[in-house]
Amino acid sequence: LMQTACDAAVAQGRRVMVAAISGANPGAVGFHAALGFDHVGRMPRIGQKNGQQLDLILMQKMLTPR
Template identity: 50%
Template sequence: MNIRQAAPKDAWAIAAIWNREISDGVSTFNSVEKSDAEIVRMIAERGTAVRVAEDEGQLIGFATYGPFRGGIGYAQSMEHTIYLDPAARGHGAGRALMRAIEKVARANGVHVLVAGIGGENAAGIAFHSALGFEEVGRMPEVGRKFGRWMDLVLMQKIL
């Protein structure tokens, strides 16, 4: 497995992984799929803060981070996103991506990484907990998807 900085050529594969979760999963409350052009813009804007995992030349996951909230007081707090192809889960790609994105974040002066996780995503909560993230809040029924209200679990890791 190889972890590297994302390039514009990765946009379609990143979009495919992300859009599968948007359409079928409970990890995000978003219901609008990402376009390749949006992903290309994200890669251009975030630079080193977008990492991908490849296995035998196939992109199997990605991680990135961006602003947690607006305002100068939050400049060193970032919210991250990580998604894997379902077949890649449980084989270390997620941990490798998180190590890589945390290293980039530290180098860029990030103090806190925040994870906003759908309350129904027990695997995502357990994954983050195993990586040293702590649950710092639970917001009942703030998201809506699949015709039902969903909770948001906030976890953070001080770098």
């Protein structure tokens, strides 16, 4: 499904896919890393769930060469 999304983005002329992932979800970070996404940033304590403050992890994948 993610590859289909990347292919559709390329077909639309997009250059980058961006993922915004909860810091409480290391599995999603690993999933995106395995697909070629790079860690590009972290926004500390930007969200909240069940009374717990959460970081937002930003990852990106370049779709086209520079």
